[in-house]
Amino acid sequence: MTVIDIVKAASNSYGTCVKSEIMASGANNPAFDADTDPAHPIQIIHVNPATPHINQMHESKSVPSMRDPTQDLTGSTVTLTHDKSESLEQGLDMHPISNTISTATLTNGDYGSRIILVEDKLAGIPIESAPPYDTLDVNLNEKTPRGGIYTVTNYAANIRRNIDAAPPSLSEKDLEKKDVDEEDETSTGRDTWGKEIEFLLSCIAMSVGLGNVWRFPFIALDNGGGAFVIPYIIVLIIIGKPIYYMEMLIGQFSSRGSAKVYDMCPAFRGGGVGQVFAITVVTTYYTFLMALTLKYMIDSFSAELPWSVCRPEWGPCVDSSVGNISTLIDESTGRLMVKTSAELYFTREVLKEKDTIHDGLGIPNYRLVICLFISWSIVAGLLIKGVKSSGKASYFLAIFPYVVLGILFTRAVTLPGAMKGLEYFFRPQWDKLFEPKVWYNAVTQVFFSLSVCFGNVIMYSSYNKFRHNVSRDAAIITSIDTFTSLLAGSTVFGILGHLAYKVGTDDVGIVVKGGPGLAFISYPDAIAKFDWFPQGFSVLFFFMLYTLGIGSNVAMTSCIMTIFKDKFKHIAHWKITMSIAVVMFSIAIVYTTPGGQFVLELVDHHGATFVVFFLAIIELMTFCWIYGVKRLCDDVYFMLGYRPNVIWRMCWKFITPIVMIVIFIYSLISLKPVTYNGYVYKDSHYAIGWCITALGISQVPIWATVSFLRQPKAENSIKRFLNTFRPLPNWGPTNPVLLRKYKEYITTID
Numbered sequence: 243m244t245v246i247d248i249v250k251a252a253s254n255s256y257g258t259c260v261k262s263e264i265m266a267s268g269a270n271n272p273a274f275d276a277d278t279d280p281a282h283p284i285q286i287i288h289v290n291p292a293t294p295h296i297n298q299m300h301e302s303k304s305v306p307s308m309r310d311p312t313q314d315l316t317g318s319t320v321t322l323t324h325d326k327s328e329s330l331e332q333g334l335d336m337h338p339i340s341n342t343i344s345t346a347t348l349t350n351g352d353y354g355s356r357i358i359l360v361e362d363k364l365a366g367i368p369i370e371s372a373p374p375y376d377t378l379d380v381n382l383n384e385k386t387p388r389g390g391i392y393t394v395t396n397y398a399a400n401i402r403r404n405i406d407a408a409p410p411s412l413s414e415k416d417l418e419k420k421d422v423d424e425e426d427e428t429s430t431g432r433d434t435w436g437k438e439i440e441f442l443l444s445c446i447a448m449s450v451g452l453g454n455v456w457r458f459p460f461i462a463l464d465n466g467g468g469a470f471v472i473p474y475i476i477v478l479i480i481i482g483k484p485i486y487y488m489e490m491l492i493g494q495f496s497s498r499g500s501a502k503v504y505d506m507c508p509a510f511r512g513g514g515v516g517q518v519f520a521i522t523v524v525t526t527y528y529t530f531l532m533a534l535t536l537k538y539m540i541d542s543f544s545a546e547l548p549w550s551v552c553r554p555e556w557g558p559c560v561d562s563s564v565g566n567i568s569t570l571i572d573e574s575t576g577r578l579m580v581k582t583s584a585e586l587y588f589t590r591e592v593l594k595e596k597d598t599i600h601d602g603l604g605i606p607n608y609r610l611v612i613c614l615f616i617s618w619s620i621v622a623g624l625l626i627k628g629v630k631s632s633g634k635a636s637y638f639l640a641i642f643p644y645v646v647l648g649i650l651f652t653r654a655v656t657l658p659g660a661m662k663g664l665e666y667f668f669r670p671q672w673d674k675l676f677e678p679k680v681w682y683n684a685v686t687q688v689f690f691s692l693s694v695c696f697g698n699v700i701m702y703s704s705y706n707k708f709r710h711n712v713s714r715d716a717a718i719i720t721s722i723d724t725f726t727s728l729l730a731g732s733t734v735f736g737i738l739g740h741l742a743y744k745v746g747t748d749d750v751g752i753v754v755k756g757g758p759g760l761a762f763i764s765y766p767d768a769i770a771k772f773d774w775f776p777q778g779f780s781v782l783f784f785f786m787l788y789t790l791g792i793g794s795n796v797a798m799t800s801c802i803m804t805i806f807k808d809k810f811k812h813i814a815h816w817k818i819t820m821s822i823a824v825v826m827f828s829i830a831i832v833y834t835t836p837g838g839q840f841v842l843e844l845v846d847h848h849g850a851t852f853v854v855f856f857l858a859i860i861e862l863m864t865f866c867w868i869y870g871v872k873r874l875c876d877d878v879y880f881m882l883g884y885r886p887n888v889i890w891r892m893c894w895k896f897i898t899p900i901v902m903i904v905i906f907i908y909s910l911i912s913l914k915p916v917t918y919n920g921y922v923y924k925d926s927h928y929a930i931g932w933c934i935t936a937l938g939i940s941q942v943p944i945w946a947t948v949s950f951l952r953q954p955k956a957e958n959s960i961k962r963f964l965n966t967f968r969p970l971p972n973w974g975p976t977n978p979v980l981l982r983k984y985k986e987y988i989t990t991i992d
Contacts, residue, residue: 445715467670480893518697529795551563553586559583614827621799625796691723696854874894
């Protein structure tokens with residue numbers, strides 16, 4: 243097809259389109275014989291007045307191809323001229339507009355672009371062509387003159403709000419109700435949550451993840467115990483909650499993913515692209531952690547927990563199932579002189595870990611590869627239909643972990659020695675509050691716990707209805723996340739207190755391992771000492787971890803998928819889902835090798851933590867300073883009918899960005915080469931790590947340059963540069979009705 247393909251000329255009950263014909267004309271498009279180019283037909287649809295709902299193919303004509311296909315037609319318009327002559331000849335009982343001109347605005351310049359808004363110049367009334375009032379589908383794949391004029395014969399009859407064609411039976415109240423129904427749609431072809439509760443539960447499943455269970459307890463313990471809760475809550479209030487709320491508002495308002503949302507300021511689109519890069523890095527190894535959890539859950543069904551006893555090939559070892567081993571504690575260091583079977587099972591049997599990677603990474607562990615494949619299969623299955631399917635899964639993914647956590651907490655506090663563990667966890671070390679490192683760790687924990695500045699929150703919110711109350715949801719989610727961290731910490735340290743009691747020491751710190759070791763060494767070690775049904779509690783614990791991992795990974799993968807889906811709308815959703823799953827699975831296999839943990843530590847440090855902090859500052863500068871808090875609050879007022887209070891505005895404009903800049907500067911000053919278990923990487927390894935960092939950060943200048951080059955070359959360089967910091971013409975709600983009203987609203991307040 244060429245120029246415009248009339249796919250539908252569907253009439254409604256109060257208007258009939260007898261015949262529609264489109265011909266190219268205009269200053270840059272000389273007259274031509276429509277029958278001379280059979281290779282590019284224009285389809286003409288005939289609708290019988292007696293049966294206005296039935297479209298029939300009438301004839302085909304053709305026009306020459308003229309447009310340069312490389313032209314960007316985003317926001318372009320075509321002009322429609324209406325003629326009443328043939329309608330009158332048919333003797334129809336209506337009065338179509340005679341020789342009037344309307345402007346049809348295109349959604350974009352891509353293949354299959356649809357006319358989304360027709361403005362009737364005579365009546366002065368905008369006319370929506372949203373379903374079921376579809377009128378024309380515009381095919382811009384062929385060459386047509388930019389901004390060309392197209393003549394449409396007898397077209398006005400099926401325009402809903404044409405004042406001459408609208409029937410008396412359609413009241414203004416009915417029209418207003420129809421407008422409300424149309425505004426409830428996010429945008430044509432974009433999914434929305436089936437129910438509001440699905441968005442809330444999905445965000446809970448996303449934010450409450452593995453970091454709440456094993457990262458928060460250890461970080462809190464290492465940074466002042468109970469005293470760490472104070473800086474954590476402060477950081478949550480001045481950084482976590484404001485960013486979470488802001489990302490929810492912007493995602494819902496724009497109905498765009500984390501990269502597309504930078505239509506508000508194209509110069510910093512690289513910030514969104516960089517976030518996609520960072521979330522991709524995290525997703526690759528996050529699923530590997532899920533694979534480890536699945537491996538332990540499967541092993542828990544054994545008659546005897548496999549990590550409870552030592553194996554001859556492990557060398558010096560003490561059974562985790564053994565009770566008092568206080569005689570094996572080195573009094574000078576306070577540490578065990580031999581390793582437990584739980585620790586050796588994790589490093590020797592599960593990871594098959596090497597001491598160095600000087601001679602390569604080794605062969606992947608096929609058991610972990612199978613667990614990895616199962617994990618990605620589950621994630622892909624939950625996302626195969628987008629938020630429609632993942633939203634249904636959120637009921638289980640968000641609620642079940644709390645059932646298990648409640649059971650484990652009840653069991654933990656009833657164990658001998660549990661109070662020692664809780665005291666160790668909550669005992670404040672007030673001197674720690676004056677260490678900058680503690681505040682830095684509080685910020686990192688808030689970021690990774692809430693998943694802010696990764697693009698996930700923006701992505702999930704973009705599937706909301708336009709009027710959804712995100713203020714309520716943001717408050718609920720951030721509060722639940724904090725509560726979960728404290729509950730998980732209490733559960734874990736209650737059980738570790740029991741472990742210390744069994745070992746025969748009052749120092750809980752002896753039995754604590756940091757990071758993943760807390761979940762795969764310390765906790766299994768404690769469960770192995772349970773007197774009653776340790777297998778059952780082990781299955782519950784690791785199934786809970788696995789469920790938490792699925793919820794978070796579904797969100798991260800959805801964020802990546804949304805970027806591709808927004809860009810390539812013509813590609814089937816399941817194809818994007820499966821492609822991402824296959825690529826991610828292939829990359830993650832590297833972590834299943836004996837040297838995989840060395841790679842994971844390097845990638846996590848250089849591809850996630852440092853990059854995310856930098857991109858968080860870019861995001862805050864863009865949203866709060868360049869786009870502006872005032873404009874943001876105006877958008878919120880248009881969307882929800884109120885403006886955020888002065889506390890939110892102060893945080894967005896001053897407190898949150900400034901604190902983040904200070905934290906980032908501190909991270910640069912205190913930057914040290916990453917190590918793993920005392921192993922110092924080669925210079926070539928560090929070079930690879932910094933290349934990963936550069937790849938994430940460099941997206942900002944790269945896309946800023948692209949944005950500058952895309953500006954019209956007729957303008958001078960300074961104006962082109964300044965234009966990159968201004969919102970694109972199509973910035974706003976993606977729903978055409980809301981976009982028109984938003985443009986009018988912004989004009990009145992500027």
